[in-house]
Amino acid sequence: MPDAAPRTFAVRHLQMARALFAAVAAVMITFSSDHSAPVGVSVFGGFATATALIFLISVWLVFPAGARWPSVLLGAVTLVAGMVATFPAVRTTEGYFLLVAIWAFVFGVVELVIGIVGRRRGWDASRDAIFVGALTLVLGAGLIVTNPAYRLDYFIEEAGRSFTLTGITIGVGLFGAYAAIVAVFLGIAAFSPRPVASTADVADAPGGTA
Helix, strand or coil: CCCCCCCCCCHHHHHHHHHHHHHHHHHHHHCCCCCCHHHHHHHHHHHHHHHHHHHHHHHHHCCCCCCCHHHHHHHHHHHHHHHHCCCHHHCCHHHHHHHHHHHHHHHHHHHHHHHHHHHHCCCCCHHHHHHHHHHHHHHHHHHHHCCCCCEEEEEECCCCEEEEEEHHHHHHHHHHHHHHHHHHHHHHHHCCCCCCCCHHHHHHCCCCCC
16 A cells, blocks of 8 residues: 555554553553552553554554654564563562563653654644653653562551552552553543644654554
């Protein structure tokens, strides 16, 4: 199919897919009573792999030649994270924090830069990329300041039992909150009206990052 020809899929479809998998990750964490490292790594790994495939598939289905490199880059970064998450050695508290934090900083910087570049070029989706990129960096910062060894035992009289809040519980919860915000934001962005871009504008766009 020629690059100048109308495409069946648009950036909004990429946003919908990203929102869907982010929502699935958020729901899995929210409704799971187990926020251990193996669960956190498994959910993150599934989210990363699915998101990477969406980026890589969109390279051919959404973007014309010259506008594909951002999706290739973001897809590659996220796919590597998803593959690393399959290693048994990573399914520890320290492994979870290290893996997700590194991904968050790398992915966040890349998407933020793409959004800034897109804003200068007048790309209509640049605001979404800037927001998600910055939010991903916030996730990384939150994981860095959270002590993996943190432990707080407390008793709730109404429940009649003791509970324990740990660093890994907080860490997995941070990713769940991040996924929920991304799902809502990209879901809204996908259904928001957009100006109709010309073929030249699309070719000059830095890619479908968010």
